[in-house]
Amino acid sequence: MQQRSEETQTKIMESAIKLFSNSGYNKASVDDICAEAGISKGAFYHHFKSKQKLFLALLDGWLQTIDSAIDASKDMTAPESFTRMTEAFPYIFETAGDGLPMFLEFWLQASRDKKIWDASIAPYRRYHKYFTSLIKKGVDEGSFVEVDPELASRMIVSTAMGLLLQSLLDPKGAKWEKVARESTTMLVSGLLKK
Amino acid sequence: MQQRSEETQTKIMESAIKLFSNSGYNKASVDDICAEAGISKGAFYHHFKSKQKLFLALLDGWLQTIDSAIDASKDMTAPESFTRMTEAFPYIFETAGDGLPMFLEFWLQASRDKKIWDASIAPYRRYHKYFTSLIKKGVDEGSFVEVDPELASRMIVSTAMGLLLQSLLDPKGAKWEKVARESTTMLVSGLLKK
DNA sequence: AAAAACATACCGACTAGTCGGTTTTAATCC
DNA sequence: GGATTAAAACCGACTAGTCGGTATGTTTTT
Numbered sequence: 405m406q407q408r409s410e411e412t413q414t415k416i417m418e419s420a421i422k423l424f425s426n427s428g429y430n431k432a433s434v435d436d437i438c439a440e441a442g443i444s445k446g447a448f449y450h451h452f453k454s455k456q457k458l459f460l461a462l463l464d465g466w467l468q469t470i471d472s473a474i475d476a477s478k479d480m481t482a483p484e485s486f487t488r489m490t491e492a493f494p495y496i497f498e499t500a501g502d503g504l505p506m507f508l509e510f511w512l513q514a515s516r517d518k519k520i521w522d523a524s525i526a527p528y529r530r531y532h533k534y535f536t537s538l539i540k541k542g543v544d545e546g547s548f549v550e551v552d553p554e555l556a557s558r559m560i561v562s563t564a565m566g567l568l569l570q571s572l573l574d575p576k577g578a579k580w581e582k583v584a585r586e587s588t589t590m591l592v593s594g595l596l597k598k
Numbered sequence: 599m600q601q602r603s604e605e606t607q608t609k610i611m612e613s614a615i616k617l618f619s620n621s622g623y624n625k626a627s628v629d630d631i632c633a634e635a636g637i638s639k640g641a642f643y644h645h646f647k648s649k650q651k652l653f654l655a656l657l658d659g660w661l662q663t664i665d666s667a668i669d670a671s672k673d674m675t676a677p678e679s680f681t682r683m684t685e686a687f688p689y690i691f692e693t694a695g696d697g698l699p700m701f702l703e704f705w706l707q708a709s710r711d712k713k714i715w716d717a718s719i720a721p722y723r724r725y726h727k728y729f730t731s732l733i734k735k736g737v738d739e740g741s742f743v744e745v746d747p748e749l750a751s752r753m754i755v756s757t758a759m760g761l762l763l764q765s766l767l768d769p770k771g772a773k774w775e776k777v778a779r780e781s782t783t784m785l786v787s788g789l790l791k792k
Numbered sequence: 793a794a795a796a797a798c799a800t801a802c803c804g805a806c807t808a809g810t811c812g813g814t815t816t817t818a819a820t821c822c
Numbered sequence: 823g824g825a826t827t828a829a830a831a832c833c834g835a836c837t838a839g840t841c842g843g844t845a846t847g848t849t850t851t852t
């Protein structure tokens with residue numbers, strides 16, 4: 405039967421997210437993950453060849469979420485797509501509270517581990533290209549003011565990453581969903597032609 | 599004699615920055631640091647009570663650098679202060695290439711370790727307050743357009759952090775000094791009254 | 793019965809920190 | 823200015839424990 409197997413795998417991944425978020429990739433040991441998931445080490449290595457493979461599986465799942473979100477807004481006009489994201493951002497802050505530290509963990513591991521870097525930087529560059537083309541499209545359509553799409557894309561991504569980081573490090577320092585919503589509004593209204 | 603002692607301590611800290619940057623806090627072992635510095639473990643623990651204390655010492659040094667930079671621009675007008683930072687940013691990207699990954703390490707450790715969090719988040723809040731008051735001053739002086747200083751400060755810090763992160767993760771993805779310079783110019787010109 | 797799923801004991805590599813002993817340094821005395 | 827001395831600086835073997843991964847055996851599913 406696959407059901408039990410599937411459940412075990414899900415439990416491992418959920419426990420891993422929890423422990424990686426709380427303690428970090430290195431500190432969260434395979435034994436810890438097994439204990440949290442309520443399974444044995446044998447079961448763990450039956451499902452994942454190594455600890456790193458588990459990490460890559462988690463990364464993959466996260467990237468797919470983003471990909472499908474981008475796909476969903478593929479046929480919209482440029483301002484529409486941005487409006488969508490303006491709506492999506494506060495949602496990320498509200499719901500992702502648990503998994504958020506994982507982002508940081510992804511970035512950190514990516515900066516040191518070539519395999520993880522390859523798996524995460526390639527998609528990141530895709531997103532940047534997507535943003536760039538989206539802004540370029542908006543400029544060509546005449547709905548955006550004339551900006552350097554490349555630069556504007558970097559700035560938008562930077563602001564988003566920076567807000568995520570700040571909310572991670574100082575969760576109670578501000579009402580981050582509000583700051584995020586207002587920031588995106590400011591950025592978009594700065595782009596839009598009046 | 600203190601000279602040799604001082605040299606040893608400096609060597610330890612320099613080696614630590616190098617190894618923490620390249621391999622991360624956890625992966626860089628005390629033995630590694632000692633080997634890199636060309637000293638023994640006894641010497642290490644003569645100078646630093648623990649690995650964490652060494653880390654905190656490095657963090658402290660970095661924070662002092664920022665503090666003195668802020669102090670230096672204390673008596674200027676708001677636009678002048680920002681112009682200064684516009685000039686300083688590219689410099690950071692050019693010179694800090696080696697130590698830059700340490701920032702990420704600081705942030706990550708801070709999000710997990712209470713002692714390090716206390717040591718790094720308090721100053722961070724100071725900087726945010728400083729930026730906020732600087733913008734508020736500019737608005738009051740009439741040289742800046744009317745923005746919410748709190749929000750503008752968050753955005754500026756976010757953009758800076760995001761640019762740093764991106765340059766870390768994808769050093770060859772763009773000419774980051776150029777992007778940083780243009781971004782700050784854009785932000786400041788958005789703030790300035792024409 | 794064959795295969796997939798799971799459990800447990802174990803291994804070798806590695807790590808932060810300790811400890812008893814040795815060398816270097818700087819101040820003091822003759 | 824050479825000998826004395828105590829403290830500071832340094833050394834490196836060792837400890838006690840952790841970790842990722844494996845080998846081998848048992849249970850469950852098909």
